[in-house]
Amino acid sequence: MPSYNLAIVGFGNVGRAFLRLLIAKETELRRKYDIRWRLTGVATRRVGWFADPDGFNPIALLNGHWPARAANSTQPKDVREWLERAKADVFFEASSLEAQTGQPALDHLKAALQGGAHAISANKGPVVHGYRELSALAKEKNRKFLFESTVMDGVPVFSLFPLGLPATELRGFHGVLNSTTNVVLTEIEKGRTFADAVQRAQALGIAETDPAADLDGWDAAVKLTALAIVLMGADVKLEQVKRTGIRELSEEKIRAVRAAGMRYKLVCRAERKGDSVQCCVQPELLLASDALAGLEGTSSAIRFDLDMFGLSIVEHNPGIEATAYGLLADLVRVAVG
Ligand SMILES: NC(=O)c1ccc[n+]([C@@H]2O[C@H](COP(=O)([O-])OP(=O)(O)OC[C@H]3O[C@@H](n4cnc5c(N)ncnc54)[C@H](OP(=O)(O)O)[C@@H]3O)[C@@H](O)[C@H]2O)c1
Numbered sequence: 001m002p003s004y005n006l007a008i009v010g011f012g013n014v015g016r017a018f019l020r021l022l023i024a025k026e027t028e029l030r031r032k033y034d035i036r037w038r039l040t041g042v043a044t045r046r047v048g049w050f051a052d053p054d055g056f057n058p059i060a061l062l063n064g065h066w067p068a069r070a071a072n073s074t075q076p077k078d079v080r081e082w083l084e085r086a087k088a089d090v091f092f093e094a095s096s097l098e099a100q101t102g103q104p105a106l107d108h109l110k111a112a113l114q115g116g117a118h119a120i121s122a123n124k125g126p127v128v129h130g131y132r133e134l135s136a137l138a139k140e141k142n143r144k145f146l147f148e149s150t151v152m153d154g155v156p157v158f159s160l161f162p163l164g165l166p167a168t169e170l171r172g173f174h175g176v177l178n179s180t181t182n183v184v185l186t187e188i189e190k191g192r193t194f195a196d197a198v199q200r201a202q203a204l205g206i207a208e209t210d211p212a213a214d215l216d217g218w219d220a221a222v223k224l225t226a227l228a229i230v231l232m233g234a235d236v237k238l239e240q241v242k243r244t245g246i247r248e249l250s251e252e253k254i255r256a257v258r259a260a261g262m263r264y265k266l267v268c269r270a271e272r273k274g275d276s277v278q279c280c281v282q283p284e285l286l287l288a289s290d291a292l293a294g295l296e297g298t299s300s301a302i303r304f305d306l307d308m309f310g311l312s313i314v315e316h317n318p319g320i321e322a323t324a325y326g327l328l329a330d331l332v333r334v335a336v337g
Helices: 013-024 026-033 058-062 079-086 105-114 125-140 179-189 194-203 218-232 251-259 320-336
Strands: 003-009 036-044 048-051 090-093 118-121 170-176 262-273 276-287 300-306 310-315
Touching: 003 013, 003 079, 003 105, 003 320, 013 026, 013 036, 013 058, 013 320, 026 036, 026 320, 036 058, 036 079, 048 079, 079 105, 090 105, 090 320, 105 118, 105 125, 118 125, 118 320, 125 218, 170 218, 179 194, 179 251, 179 262, 218 262, 218 276, 251 262
Parallel strands: 003 036, 003 090, 090 118
Antiparallel strands: 036 048, 170 262, 170 300, 262 276, 300 310
């Protein structure tokens, strides 16, 4: 029975939720997929880089008990050495998003693949800034580079293509892909202030470390770019996305349009125009009859415009477990090949 050594960078909301889910699904993973695992590497910016090929006690880690370092032990000098010490088979990247470069997550994933581990990312920066390079490296090393949780958490938006929809042409898509702005707009509609609404999103564990990344549309733009690059083969850079966040909407205006039977949503759009794919993120005023207008709280939705038909997917009120599930599903994909 295969046993996987798992190593994870980033032990915040996502990393911890993933470890809880691994523990909760341990029996199911073993029975259905013959997967056994142990956590042999864990790292955060402030606490440091820990590796033990015999595995850590996951419950102790979740309770904040980091392993004591032996008196003569040193910190690994870089991620490569850490992965070697952890004897990692599968590497998970769950550190904070750095939207402009995807670093240092991009280098972490490269090091993992170069060292012979599979690479799974919840961090979308490396998809936007290194998808082609990481995919080519994974192919060369006969390993997998997967990132399903980066957009719509556990919903298999990337896995749907190409095999779920063979011989179709994706002409465009649009959707509401950022949970924080959806929560913030919903809470303002209910009467909270902008600042209180942001705090609510942070309390739910869905806001990016720096909420400006959500409010100014960066997170939505990164997701849009990732989808356009991976699903439409677009040669689009993050800075080419036309981007407007939600800060310019006043609380009064948000409540007034709601009272009048309409809603603001931060909408992402990609459309093929000739050889290029045009991408934009902006608040749109939607009629109540629009499917996107009905989205509440953390819910998100996407509509794919295919040459054969239109396809809409709604993710209803996901919590952090849904993101953790996306990582777990990628682990199963690695194991089943
Ligand atoms: N939250 C969601 O709903 C969600 C959904 C999908 C994808 N994601 C993505 O998942 C990732 C993690 O999100 P999160 O909500 O878990 O964030 P978080 O709670 O802020 O945790 C981030 C973790 O990354 C660590 N970290 C940051 N920079 C690092 C570095 N340079 N080297 C090593 N560790 C580093 C932090 O360590 P310290 O605490 O020691 O600084 C912390 O443990 C992000 O890329 C995010 O975009 C999040």
